[in-house]
Amino acid sequence: MQSIQVAIGVVVNEKGEILVALRDPAQEQGGLWEFPGGKVEPGEQTTQALARELAEEVGLEIEQAEPLLSLSHDYGERRVELAIFWIARFRGQARANEGNPIRWVSPQTLTGLAMPAANQPIVSAVLVRLAAEAAR
Ligand SMILES: Nc1nc2c([nH]c(=O)n2[C@H]2C[C@H](O)[C@@H](COP(=O)(O)OP(=O)(O)OP(=O)(O)O)O2)c(=O)[nH]1
């Protein structure tokens, strides 16, 4: 089975809230909340794809992106390879560029959102990371 390379950003604001967007109901995994991101295009580096997707989808310019985790997930009809980055430094105001609602959510709210199955370990990593930062 072919696998799809995807770059994803966990964007964190100064209040410790996380940016999520609602996937278009017509897309695969539609109607679920996601972290902004998308497919790495041919000839692109993962971090280039990340910068492009964040600009396209939520209008943010990344100042610093740190690898958080990488994982692969088998959705049956497709396998995705997700490279997830922690983005605590960025420029701009998040806006819903592609018409899908976006939200800044607390860690508690994040835990309760309906997300694609691949996202469970991502949410866990985000909670660990936020807790570690809160303890500093
Ligand atoms: N962006 C994003 N994709 C996710 C998440 N979790 C998850 O399983 N995925 C999967 C769903 C898709 O199969 C793939 C990402 O594809 P995408 O639809 O966002 O790609 P894209 O932005 O390039 O969109 P398109 O133009 O190809 O429609 O990764 C997530 O949190 N964010």
Ligand SMILES: [Mg+2]
């Ligand atoms: Mg996308």
